[in-house]
Amino acid sequence: MSDSLEPVLAQLAERLAQEAARRYRIGADQARERIERTWRSHQALRALAGKTPSPRALARTRLYRQAASQAKKDIYYRLRRYRPQSDEFSTGLERLRRAVADADCQAACEALARAHASTAERWPDLDGFLERTQPVWGDCATLLDLGCGLMPLLFPFDRVGGRLRRYVACDRDARCIEAVNARSQVPSGVLEGRVWDIDDGWQALEAQTGIQHYDAAFLLKLVPVVARQQPRLLAALADAPADWLVVTGSRQALARRQDISRRERAVVGSFAKRYGLVVESQFETPSEFGLVMRGT
Ligand SMILES: C[S@@+](CC[C@H](N)C(=O)[O-])C[C@H]1O[C@@H](n2cnc3c(N)ncnc32)[C@H](O)[C@@H]1O
Structure with missing residues (x-):
């Protein structure tokens, strides 16, 4: 035909x-x-x-x-789907691995991150997101990114100078972690991706990293997902070993043209309330809202 x-x-x-x-x-x-x-x-x-x-x-x-x-x-x-289908992802990952010059690496990181639903959504407001969260990450020596997806590919390591010593990025999605570990234009030893499931527990993570406590943890668009899929793991998330937690949710549904801010805010709000986490400040971008909480 x-x-x-x-x-x-x-x-x-x-x-x-x-x-x-x-x-x-x-x-x-x-x-x-x-x-x-x-x-x-x-x-x-x-x-x-x-x-x-x-x-x-x-x-x-x-x-x-x-x-x-x-x-x-x-x-x-x-x-x-959070992550593009296998072939598309593999091609992007290969491009990232082959990138030698900083500009090539940055372009490959951006392309991969823009193909992942969560970072693609954040992409148009990335500067606003980074500006609003900088008061937290700007002074960190240790940062934990839980359920990181591909966000570490967009993190502005060049803006933190030598202060940030360790950025530990974990996700149960091994392919995302492969991509995180392929990002090379980061000072050596600072960024490390770890395949880790919340269900594995904090000790398992500590055994991999040697870090007991972090200055701050990102829980970006993670709490609503876990509340939907594995609510029993929320207690563990509330116990994340960090002084500050940046907990965000989406304002738009992934697939439908639908405003979901109210629903997601309610989930994040009840997470804070249920586990006694004190909310110190809030922020918003066109695609995401966030609450900065004191960790335990
Ligand atoms: C909505 S995405 C957010 C990705 C990233 N934090 C961002 O905002 O760009 C949720 C991520 O959480 C990860 N995730 C979900 N449940 C998890 C679990 N039990 N343990 C570890 N990671 C999990 C998924 O694999 C996915 O990458």
């Missing part, structure tokens, strides 16, 4: 893409490309489209309805 979709199918792809763009955080062009790419290899649907005179008639068929529903699900679940 030819590579361009049958006209009736192309019209329906356009309509579906517009609908997806209204509902989800994706542009219509990108949604259409994804839908068309999938439908190009759907032989049965294309054969039916070739025999069906109008988009309206095709839209009523069961085969089309199934394909449309699958296309919407694909878009939704792809948007909900």
Whole structure:
């Protein structure tokens, strides 16, 4: 079959893409490309489209309805994924590993971080985020980044001079940690990525790093995720071994065009209340809100 979709199918792809763009955080062009790419290899649907005179008639068929529903699900679940699919991630990681010059390394870090849902969301407000959190990280000698994702790839090590001695970044996602450990334009020995699950406990982390207590810990967009997926681990998070905790949440849903600030604020607020953590200050960027709490 030819590579361009049958006209009736192309019209329906356009309509579906517009609908997806209204509902989800994706542009219509990108949604259409994804839908068309999938439908190009759907032989049965294309054969039916070739025999069906109008988009309206095709839209009523069961085969089309199934394909449309699958296309919407694909878009939704792809948007909900934190990290890009394997191939895309591997290519980015390889580029980062090969980067020698600072500028190449920075470009590779940015590209990877912009492909991870959490850092991609933060990217347009990164300067604002760093400025608002600098009162905490600016004076740290030791910083712990829990459930770090790819944030360590965007951390401005050049702005902390020699003060920061250790930035320990941990996540249960081993691929993220591979990327963190591939970042080379950081003074030697400062950044270390560790594969670690909250469930492993603080002693297991200490055994890996030799650090008992940190000046501050980042829990960026972590508490709402843990509250949803593994609420029993919240008590451990509240016990993070640091003087200060920077706890943030998202203001926008990952996939849907939906403001979730109220819900996420409630989760973070009840985390502080339940575990007796004192909130010292709050901040906000267009995509994220944060509470700075005293650690235990
Ligand atoms: C929403 S992402 C936030 C990533 C990063 N902190 C940021 O804001 O850019 C949540 C991260 O927490 C990690 N995570 C979730 N549950 C975890 C657990 N039990 N132990 C360790 N990491 C966890 C996920 O792998 C993911 O990278």
